[in-house]
Amino acid sequence: MTDLIIMAALPFLACLVMLSILGYVGLHVLKREVIFIDIALAQIAAVGAIAAHVMYGIHEDSLPAQLMALGATLLAAAFFAVMRRKVSVIPLEAIIGVSYAIAAAGALFLVGIGTGGHSHIQDMLSGSILWVTWHDILVSTLILAGAGVGFYLFRKPFHAISDDYEGAAAAGVNTLLWDFLFYVLVGVVITTVVRIGGVVLVFCFLIIPATVATMLVSGWGQRLLLAWLTGAIAAAVGLGFSSRFDFSVGPAIALWLGLAMALAGVGNSLRTRSRRKVPGPPGG
Amino acid sequence: MSDFLGFFAVQITLIAVVLVLHTYLGLHVIRRTLIFSDLVLDQLAAFGAMVGIGLGIRYGTSGSYWLSLGAVLIGSLLLAVAVPRDKRIPREAVIGILYAMALVISLLLGDKLSGGGDMVTKTLAGAMLWVNWPLVIVTAAVYILLAAFHYLFRAKFIALADPGSRLKRRRMWDFLFFTTQGIITVLIVPIAGVLLAYAFLMIPAAIATMFVRGWLKAVFFGWSVGLAACILGLTASYHWNLPYGPSLVLAMGAFFIIAVIIRSMLPQAQGAGGGCTS
Numbered sequence: 001m002t003d004l005i006i007m008a009a010l011p012f013l014a015c016l017v018m019l020s021i022l023g024y025v026g027l028h029v030l031k032r033e034v035i036f037i038d039i040a041l042a043q044i045a046a047v048g049a050i051a052a053h054v055m056y057g058i059h060e061d062s063l064p065a066q067l068m069a070l071g072a073t074l075l076a077a078a079f080f081a082v083m084r085r086k087v088s089v090i091p092l093e094a095i096i097g098v099s100y101a102i103a104a105a106g107a108l109f110l111v112g113i114g115t116g117g118h119s120h121i122q123d124m125l126s127g128s129i130l131w132v133t134w135h136d137i138l139v140s141t142l143i144l145a146g147a148g149v150g151f152y153l154f155r156k157p158f159h160a161i162s163d164d165y166e167g168a169a170a171a172g173v174n175t176l177l178w179d180f181l182f183y184v185l186v187g188v189v190i191t192t193v194v195r196i197g198g199v200v201l202v203f204c205f206l207i208i209p210a211t212v213a214t215m216l217v218s219g220w221g222q223r224l225l226l227a228w229l230t231g232a233i234a235a236a237v238g239l240g241f242s243s244r245f246d247f248s249v250g251p252a253i254a255l256w257l258g259l260a261m262a263l264a265g266v267g268n269s270l271r272t273r274s275r276r277k278v279p280g281p282p283g284g
Numbered sequence: 285m286s287d288f289l290g291f292f293a294v295q296i297t298l299i300a301v302v303l304v305l306h307t308y309l310g311l312h313v314i315r316r317t318l319i320f321s322d323l324v325l326d327q328l329a330a331f332g333a334m335v336g337i338g339l340g341i342r343y344g345t346s347g348s349y350w351l352s353l354g355a356v357l358i359g360s361l362l363l364a365v366a367v368p369r370d371k372r373i374p375r376e377a378v379i380g381i382l383y384a385m386a387l388v389i390s391l392l393l394g395d396k397l398s399g400g401g402d403m404v405t406k407t408l409a410g411a412m413l414w415v416n417w418p419l420v421i422v423t424a425a426v427y428i429l430l431a432a433f434h435y436l437f438r439a440k441f442i443a444l445a446d447p448g449s450r451l452k453r454r455r456m457w458d459f460l461f462f463t464t465q466g467i468i469t470v471l472i473v474p475i476a477g478v479l480l481a482y483a484f485l486m487i488p489a490a491i492a493t494m495f496v497r498g499w500l501k502a503v504f505f506g507w508s509v510g511l512a513a514c515i516l517g518l519t520a521s522y523h524w525n526l527p528y529g530p531s532l533v534l535a536m537g538a539f540f541i542i543a544v545i546i547r548s549m550l551p552q553a554q555g556a557g558g559g560c561t562s
Contacts, residue, residue, distance in 0.1 A: 101479060255392065
């Protein structure tokens with residue numbers, strides 16, 4: 001039992017670090033209805049790193065490769081910010097969804113002309129959170145704290161745009177600039193956490209706690225607290241589950257997040273039903 | 285050389301057939317912002333095939349197809365039923381979570397199958413190079429039946445895309461919509477892979493939505509652009525010996541990026557938007 005706790009302590013800590021910022025970003029992502037953003041940006045960053053590997057033969061975890069990943073992310077951030085403003089005939093989610101397909105095909109293309117890519121794709125999906133080190137946690141905490149400061153400083157324009165894009169634009173907010181900054185910060189966060197958690201777990205940490213919280217409570221503060229709580233419980237249960245039944249950690253935690261979501265959904269629909277059944281005041 | 289031409293002809297014919305219905309369904313998916321729905325069905329089709337492998341049924345056999353179809357029908361039902369009543373939660377979020385869960389159960393199953401990891405990658409990339417004439421004929425027949433079904437009930441399906449319409453039994457029509465999407469998924473994923481199947485659905489329809497009003501015109505426009513891109517991608521893939529599926533997706537992707545740039549330079553008021561009829 002103590003062995004299990006010692007082995008699970010670091011991955012659990014890593015989950016909390018990821019969750020601290022993903023829970024918040026998830027609330028924005030839901031409001032903006034850009035659910036695909038996480039998978040798309042993770043894939044785009046991966047294309048940058050794979051391209052560096054194929055073209056220059058450098059390791060995908062090396063600094064130059066990570067810089068190329070960041071470059072690809074910046075390009076995507078600019079693209080999404082411009083498209084949100086210039087192309088309104090098609091939802092931004094569709095543009096992001098298609099960008100994902102292009103980036104994923106780009107990765108397979110580069111891997112196909114390079115070598116040894118199959119295990120890479122599997123790793124990128126599942127992640128390797130069980131092998132996370134103190135060094136990984138420290139570096140990601142520093143990067144995420146930097147991004148967190150950015151989100152805090154620019155919270156006003158970010159919230160204004162997330163709540164009502166057209167309204168913010170009409171009120172004189174520079175939507176192009178703030179959107180670009182927003183997607184850059186999201187890109188930095190996503191690429192940092194995907195290296196630890198894998199695409200699947202990061203996507204679930206981003207969307208599920210935020211959805212559960214949006215469903216059950218209102219206001220940014222309350223939702224953030226509930227999102228953190230949901231994510232932390234699912235992470236603890238998922239870690240125990242994966243170790244007991246010998247499953248990959250990332251997908252196992254994601255499964256428990258999914259169960260939490262199902263539970264919240266059923267609970268919420270029962271709550272609304274019982275409210276409807278409550279008889280009105282006499283004579284009303 | 286004639287071998288090459290024969291091969292090329294089979295593949296182009298298949299793509300031309302497939303693109304008609306994919307473009308049409310894609311228009312629905314984009315106008316209703318259900319972008320993740322196709323990935324849910326794709327991933328469930330792959331999951332069904334993986335369950336088959338666990339039971340000793342080979343990938344690409346009829347048993348494997350039936351298991352995929354079963355998984356996809358469950359997915360269609362979930363997609364139709366799991367609609368948030370709460371307006372603060374976009375339906376796309378729920379669909380995205382369903383996709384994540386489909387991927388999660390595939391990865392967890394992969395943990396327990398020998399070579400399961402390879403399987404996940406294989407279902408992503410597909411094997412269009414296996415395509416032969418009998419497969420094209422079966423696929424074409426099913427596609428024509430589904431297209432006829434969609435044509436007969438077009439009023440119902442188009443009403444689904446219009447939030448203001450008073451369509452009765454919305455969930456049942458939603459289920460039927462996702463079921464047709466699921467059936468073509470089951471047919472196309474073992475051939476094209478998840479990624480190319482998704483690209484067939486999304487990219488031509490996305491290009492058409494940006495420029496053309498009206499369903500019929502949009503289908504024709506999307507189909508023409510998609511087919512042109514695929515012919516280009518296929519030629520490049522043969523000529524330079526490039527990976528097959530990714531080349532096709534990238535060719536369509538290049539057309540999409542050009543289209544988006546052209547669209548962003550045109551005035552905003554034009555284009556399709558929501559609630560179009562023809």
